[in-house]
Amino acid sequence: MTARVAPHFAAFARTASPRAPLYARLGAGLAVWPGLEDLYADAPGTARVPVNLFAAVHYLLLADRDAPLARFYPNLAGDTPATGDPVPAFLEYCNEHSAEIRALVATRLPQTNETGRSALLVAGFDRLPAGPKAHLDVGASAGLSLMLDRFAYDDGNRVLGDSALLLECSVLPPGRPLADRLPEVTSRLGLDRRPLDLTDPDDTRWLEACVWPDQADRFHRLERAVELFLADPVPVRQGDAVDDLADAVASLGPGEPVVTTSWALSYLDPVRQHAFVEELDRLGGTRDLAWVWAESPELVPALPVDATREGDDLTVLGVSTWSDGVRSDRTLARCHPHGYWLHWLD
Ligand SMILES: C[S@@+](CC[C@H](N)C(=O)[O-])C[C@H]1O[C@@H](n2cnc3c(N)ncnc32)[C@H](O)[C@@H]1O
Structure with missing residues (x-):
């Protein structure tokens, strides 16, 4: 039987909060959400980590910045990210986009390239x-x-x-x-x-999606680095x-x-x-x-x-x-x- 991912979300919520308050709050909510395991139903072992689901949702949001969920993402919301509970908006987004998220989680792996x-x-x-x-x-x-x-x-x-x-x-x-x-x-x-x-916009979007939205400066310097890369x-x-x-x-x-x-x-x-x-x-x-x-x-x-x-x-x-x-x-x-x-x- 495939191991459940919910315990990883609970652990993530406990350890990530200083560096990623948004993901920590979402992790705590997802750990007790009955729909969570379904999103990982097709995912191989190495993809069964919290950051892969977070990156999949972030990837969709990068092309859907008017979605209510995007208002909670510090890198997407400008100077005034929403401060309320982000969990209901996140779960609603997962329900609305479950097929796309499930496919992304099954076929992608977290990937980073830290400019700093x-x-x-x-x-x-x-x-x-x-x-x-x-x-x-x-x-x-x-x-x-x-x-x-x-x-x-x-x-x-x-x-x-x-x-x-x-x-x-x-x-x-x-x-x-x-x-x-x-x-x-x-x-x-x-x-x-x-x-x-x-040079493939989809690869760039995935790389950006893997940056934690709380770390908006990392996200924005990655955007600038990509521009410089594309120039040469x-x-x-x-x-x-x-x-x-x-x-x-x-x-x-x-x-x-x-x-x-x-x-x-x-x-x-x-x-x-x-x-x-x-x-x-x-x-x-x-x-x-x-x-x-x-x-x-x-x-x-x-x-x-x-x-x-x-x-x-x-x-x-x-x-x-x-x-x-x-x-x-x-x-x-x-x-x-x-x-x-x-x-x-x-
Ligand atoms: C955490 S990323 C770091 C990327 C970059 N060096 C940086 O500092 O941002 C680790 C990278 O190592 C690559 N990698 C892992 N195992 C590898 C291997 N056996 N041969 C070549 N690359 C590998 C991964 O694909 C990934 O791109």
Whole structure:
């Protein structure tokens, strides 16, 4: 028998409220709603998570912004989102659109691409020798991190770059910059098991739908990043982080190869995480290479850093380099998982 999803909604409601008050309230209401399991009737195991239903409804609302439910969504309602109980409007919307929601939940999986992490990767690039770089982002999703040199960054002291999208990342200790310069990227490529294609409006809508509506700033900066992407798209190819890494590195254009991963390795099991690092080691034995990573040591034991136990959403930034076959690892900073702050460790 398929496991019920209602307990996951109850758990979500308990844990998500500080970050997602709307979804927490909806989660509590959905956990006791008799219609819930029907919406997941066709969904495979990996899709049986609360965020998939939330994304499905959000996806429909993005094309239906006059629906009464949209007034409760901070990213859609403008300055004055409705403050009453959102549950009746949500359940009514689910009843009215049950066939579409059921189909979306059965065929989609949550997918994110967090623009704010570009700030962390820029800080990592800055620790590499200056010069043209060939950037390969592994677990690239839609490829937004490949545009890190096209965004601007405000580290609390100064702004680096000039762009329609300004990302704020406050840096500790105060006075230390996020980076001295933007990287000089001369070629770029993304690799992802399940890439999203931002030139397809449906993929873009799904990516936007997966952002939690309470986090309106994330939603709006994603919209701006997509606009920048569409002005000059970057390629993301389908492939596996381990099996297709060597081919992807080999097909990079001019520049010193820099592989990046941000919140990607935690989606591999520990054996594949180690296989990824071993593959980098193998490649690093044949050519100079760098790896900039922003990952959770708790979820990625293969990282070249001692696992800390300071919190579930701890993200650590590090850089590994291979020069003449010699590897060197540096742990640089603790960070917010979405790049809102960075605390230098070195
Ligand atoms: C949480 S997203 C992070 C995306 C992006 N790096 C960011 O920071 O926003 C994780 C990404 O890793 C990809 N992924 C998971 N396993 C993978 C694998 N074995 N090979 C390639 N990509 C993988 C997923 O498809 C997804 O796009």
